[in-house]
Amino acid sequence: MYGNDKFGWTYALLAGAVALSGCTSLFQGKQYLFPRPDEPSATVRLKYESGTNLDAMTFNESGxxxxxxxxxxxxxxxxxxxxxxxxxxxxxxxxVAGSMCQIPFSFTPQEGATYTLKSGSWSESKTGILPIFTSDQYYCGLGVVKKVGTQESVEPIQQLRIKTGFACLRFVK
Known part of the structure; x- marks a missing residue:
C-alpha cells in the first residue's frame, strides 16, 4: 500500500498539514497570552467592519x-x-478601497474595565501651488472609551511608531 509512494509525497503532505493546522504561531511569532478565566482581566472590543483587524503585539525580554x-x-x-x-x-x-489605516498604540488596562475602540476617517482638500491643483488628503483616527461600572471616560492612549534596528523592531512613542 505505501510502497508506491517513491518520493515521500504522502509524508510531505502530512507534515504540511500538521504544520498548518492550528499552528498560527509558526507565521505570527510569539503569541499573546490571554488571561485564564480565573485571572484578573479587562475587555477590549471594536465593532467589526469589513477589512478591519486588531492585533495584540508581543515582545521578547529585550523589548x-x-x-x-x-x-x-x-x-x-x-x-x-x-x-x-x-x-x-x-x-x-x-x-478600505485599497487604502490602509494602521495605528499601533498602547495603554494599561484596569481590572474589570471594558475598553471600546472607536475609529473614524476623514479627508481634507489641500490646495497646491496653483489653485487648480487640489488633492484630497485622507486621515484616520482611533479613540478608546473606558467603562468601569456605569462610569465612562476617554482613555488616553499612546500612539506608537516602529523603530527599526539591527535584528530588533521596537514600538516607541
Missing part, C-alpha cells in the same frame, strides 16, 4: 517585537479578554 495575535471576531465585534496592570500594545488596521 524587541516578537509576534502578534489577531483578536477574535464574534457577533459583529472584535473582542477579547486581556491582561491587566501591564502595558498592552495593539495595532488597529483597516483596509
Amino acid at each position: 524587541c517585537y516578537a509576534g502578534f495575535t489577531p483578536l477574535p471576531y464574534t457577533d459583529g465585534f472584535i473582542e477579547a479578554q486581556v491582561a491587566v496592570g501591564k502595558k498592552l500594545v495593539l495595532t488597529y488596521r483597516q483596509v
Whole structure:
C-alpha cells in the first residue's frame, strides 16, 4: 500500500498539514497570552467592519517585537479578554478601497474595565501651488472609551511608531 509512494509525497503532505493546522504561531511569532478565566482581566472590543483587524503585539525580554495575535471576531465585534496592570500594545488596521489605516498604540488596562475602540476617517482638500491643483488628503483616527461600572471616560492612549534596528523592531512613542 505505501510502497508506491517513491518520493515521500504522502509524508510531505502530512507534515504540511500538521504544520498548518492550528499552528498560527509558526507565521505570527510569539503569541499573546490571554488571561485564564480565573485571572484578573479587562475587555477590549471594536465593532467589526469589513477589512478591519486588531492585533495584540508581543515582545521578547529585550523589548524587541516578537509576534502578534489577531483578536477574535464574534457577533459583529472584535473582542477579547486581556491582561491587566501591564502595558498592552495593539495595532488597529483597516483596509478600505485599497487604502490602509494602521495605528499601533498602547495603554494599561484596569481590572474589570471594558475598553471600546472607536475609529473614524476623514479627508481634507489641500490646495497646491496653483489653485487648480487640489488633492484630497485622507486621515484616520482611533479613540478608546473606558467603562468601569456605569462610569465612562476617554482613555488616553499612546500612539506608537516602529523603530527599526539591527535584528530588533521596537514600538516607541
